[in-house]
Amino acid sequence: xxxxxxxxxxxxxxxxxxxxxxxxxxxxxxxxxxxxxxxxxxxxxxxxxxxxxxxxxxxxxxxxxxxxxxxxxxxxxxxxxxxxxxxxxxxxxxxxxxxxxxxxxxxxxxxxxxxxxxxxxxxxxxxxxxxxxxxxxxxxxxxxxxxxxxxxxxxxxxxxxxxxxxxxxxxxxxxxxxxxxxxxxxxxxxxxxxxxxxxxxxxxxxx
Amino acid sequence: xxxxxxxxxxxxxxxxxxxxxxxxxxxxxxxxxxxxxxxxxxxxxxxxxxxxxxxxxxxxxxxxxxxxxxxxxxxxxxxxxxxxxxxxxxxxxxxxxxxxxxxxxxxxxxxxxxxxxxxxxxxxxxxxxxxxxxxxxxxxxxxxxxxxxxxxxxxxxxxxxxxxxxxxxxxxxxxxxxxx
Numbered sequence: 001x002x003x004x005x006x007x008x009x010x011x012x013x014x015x016x017x018x019x020x021x022x023x024x025x026x027x028x029x030x031x032x033x034x035x036x037x038x039x040x041x042x043x044x045x046x047x048x049x050x051x052x053x054x055x056x057x058x059x060x061x062x063x064x065x066x067x068x069x070x071x072x073x074x075x076x077x078x079x080x081x082x083x084x085x086x087x088x089x090x091x092x093x094x095x096x097x098x099x100x101x102x103x104x105x106x107x108x109x110x111x112x113x114x115x116x117x118x119x120x121x122x123x124x125x126x127x128x129x130x131x132x133x134x135x136x137x138x139x140x141x142x143x144x145x146x147x148x149x150x151x152x153x154x155x156x157x158x159x160x161x162x163x164x165x166x167x168x169x170x171x172x173x174x175x176x177x178x179x180x181x182x183x184x185x186x187x188x189x190x191x192x193x194x195x196x197x198x199x200x201x202x203x204x205x206x207x
Numbered sequence: 208x209x210x211x212x213x214x215x216x217x218x219x220x221x222x223x224x225x226x227x228x229x230x231x232x233x234x235x236x237x238x239x240x241x242x243x244x245x246x247x248x249x250x251x252x253x254x255x256x257x258x259x260x261x262x263x264x265x266x267x268x269x270x271x272x273x274x275x276x277x278x279x280x281x282x283x284x285x286x287x288x289x290x291x292x293x294x295x296x297x298x299x300x301x302x303x304x305x306x307x308x309x310x311x312x313x314x315x316x317x318x319x320x321x322x323x324x325x326x327x328x329x330x331x332x333x334x335x336x337x338x339x340x341x342x343x344x345x346x347x348x349x350x351x352x353x354x355x356x357x358x359x360x361x362x363x364x365x366x367x368x369x370x371x372x373x374x375x376x377x378x379x380x381x382x383x384x385x386x387x
Contacts, residue, residue: 001360002348002360005345006265009269010269012273013278016281017272017275019281020278020281022277028275029268029271029272029274029275030271032271033268033271033272037260037263037264038260041256041257041259041263044256045253048252048255048256049251052249052251053244053246053247053252054226054230054231054245055248057245058230058233058234060239060244061239063230097222098226102219103222103223103226106226111351112259112350112351112354126356126359127361132357132363133360133363136347136348136352136360136366136367137363139342139347140342140344140348140363141367142339142340142341142342147335150314150317153321153335154321154331157318157321157322158326159321159327164386165332168332168336168378168385168386172336172337172339172374173340175373175374176371176373176374176377177370178373179369179374180366180367180369180370180373183362183365184363184366187361187365188362193361
């Protein structure tokens with residue numbers, strides 16, 4: 001899927017560039033984007049280090065384990081194959097909380113920590129596990145309770161009531177998250193997406 | 208009286224500080240040597256940042272080319288009447304198409320819609336609700352999987368794009384209920 005979308009974006013953009021007379025802009029965008037991708041990753045290093053440091057303290061102090069226990073019922077439904085005290089449950093929960101409150105600077109580093117924790121019990125290196133796909137479904141479905149960016153733009157544009165969108169957006173977010181979770185649950189059972197590892201995890205838990 | 212945006216900013220700050228101050232304090236009382244432990248964990252930060260570079264380059268180059276290509280104008284030109292009648296005007300629809308690809312481009316387009324139609328208009332509200340209920344799916348997939356060097360993403364992108372489509376559909380239906 002990612003292969004197809006990537007190729008369609010590359011070839012489609014070049015074709016559209018020819019059609020609309022923007023071919024020169026497309027060519028410039030190639031090198032500029034590659035350059036800004038590197039700068040983005042490098043600029044991310046400090047925040048990443050900060051949250052990995054904080055997370056290590058949370059782990060060694062036993063805070064992650066306690067936090068995991070509190071949200072265990074939900075996480076057991078979403079990630080049934082993970083052992084109940086697995087550290088990934090704690091880091092995923094912290095990522096989800098940070099996402100809900102719109103703390104993007106914290107959410108991504110915590111999410112990447114969670115991915116590393118999930119990868120430690122991944123049976124097939126290089127291939128996504130069911131837990132990873134579910135975690136990504138949550139993260140790509142929007143968990144943010146209050147859309148701060150949109151509110152700021154409405155307020156900046158002179159809206160008489162910029163927060164009028166909060167409740168509708170919250171409802172729509174619930175729908176998108178529910179669909180993401182259900183889709184991940186169903187797609188995990190589709191033959192085309194199954195792997196040797198996910199076949200094996202049907203009966204026994206990851207140990 | 209504090210308004211909701213002010214309250215939400217305050218709540219975010221309090222939560223942020225709860226993480227950054229609360230966790231080291233808790234660790235200290237639990238007998239953790241907080242400074243050493245922090246540095247040990249933070250060491251891995253650079254590795255993660257370097258590991259995601261190839262994935263970021265792949266996605267941002269494709270999205271950058273797409274944004275520069277004028278493809279959005281072509282999409283906007285072909286919007287059928289049926290979509291326009293439910294509020295998906297060309298500008299709102301292109302915003303919805305751009306949403307999974309780029310967060311900054313989407314916010315820019317939202318700004319343009321607010322400027323063109325007015326901040327209290329139906330298109331501005333619909334676009335805001337769409338932005339608030341969807342995510343930059345492609346970017347999240349690239350970065351999260353990139354951090355653990357995973358290239359075979361199985362059904363993660365399918366689930367993410369389905370969630371985005373559901374968010375857009377729900378936004379259209381809910382906005383008709385609330386604002387039409």
